[in-house]
Amino acid sequence: MDFDTVLRRRRMHRAFSTEPVGLADVVALCEAAFRAPSAGFTQGTELVIITKPERIQAILTLITTEGWLEASRTHRGLRQSQVLILPIVNKPAYLSRYAEADKVRSDLSNGHKWPQPYWIVDASFATMQLLLKVVDLGLGATFMGIYHGHDDLAELLEIPAGMDPLGIVCIGHPSDEAPTGSPSRRERREVATRIHFERW
Numbered sequence: 001m002d003f004d005t006v007l008r009r010r011r012m013h014r015a016f017s018t019e020p021v022g023l024a025d026v027v028a029l030c031e032a033a034f035r036a037p038s039a040g041f042t043q044g045t046e047l048v049i050i051t052k053p054e055r056i057q058a059i060l061t062l063i064t065t066e067g068w069l070e071a072s073r074t075h076r077g078l079r080q081s082q083v084l085i086l087p088i089v090n091k092p093a094y095l096s097r098y099a100e101a102d103k104v105r106s107d108l109s110n111g112h113k114w115p116q117p118y119w120i121v122d123a124s125f126a127t128m129q130l131l132l133k134v135v136d137l138g139l140g141a142t143f144m145g146i147y148h149g150h151d152d153l154a155e156l157l158e159i160p161a162g163m164d165p166l167g168i169v170c171i172g173h174p175s176d177e178a179p180t181g182s183p184s185r186r187e188r189r190e191v192a193t194r195i196h197f198e199r200w
């Protein structure tokens with residue numbers, strides 16, 4: 001698919017068919033994510049892949065309040081997610097990397113003075129590449145924040161201390177025809193109102 005088409009078609013899909021997502025596609029998504037840039041080439045972001053249906057349902061239940069998903073007009077189609085991918089924010093990897101000889105003079109290894117939290121920047125870049133590859137493969141996805149059950153989720157997935165899921169990417173073959181969520185209620189801002197030439 002040509003790049004402009006990928007950009008134009010990218011949106012969050014919140015309803016999927018029961019068609020499985022093949023393992024080759026899952027691998028391609030991981031490879032796309034790992035082609036993303038990373039600060040100091042730390043490559044800190046890791047991915048947890050969930051494909052077992054009972055684990056997918058358990059995770060969706062954990063991260064939502066009881067009965068909400070079934071009742072939600074916009075989100076109940078996520079129960080047909082065929083794969084969940086959790087990008088894992090790995091702050092310790094950045095603290096270690098910036099203590100290495102070629103980075104130590106930046107004085108960032110103590111956890112302070114970072115211009116931005118690079119571990120989150122990198123996990124976000126990787127997630128975005130994954131979301132674009134989803135479109136390229138003819139799949140659909142939505143990125144969900146983890147508002148509930150964070151600690152139980154970390155325990156279920158045996159995520160080591162210090163590592164943190166950025167969110168959950170729910171993936172499947174799209175079955176929703178029209179955009180859902182905020183874009184169905186809010187106008188897209190005019191490009192010109194978001195660009196500041198030469199100064200703010």
Ligand SMILES: Cc1cc2nc3c(=O)[nH]c(=O)nc-3n(C[C@H](O)[C@H](O)[C@H](O)COP(=O)(O)O)c2cc1C
Pocket residue numbers: 010011012013014142143144145146179181182183
């Ligand atoms: C940081 C972040 C958190 C988000 N959290 C959720 C979420 O919890 N549930 C959801 O349905 N969509 C979530 N979204 C998707 C946004 O609602 C969506 O990207 C936005 O409305 C624009 O729509 P589009 O991506 O379809 O163009 C999130 C997006 C981002 C970037």
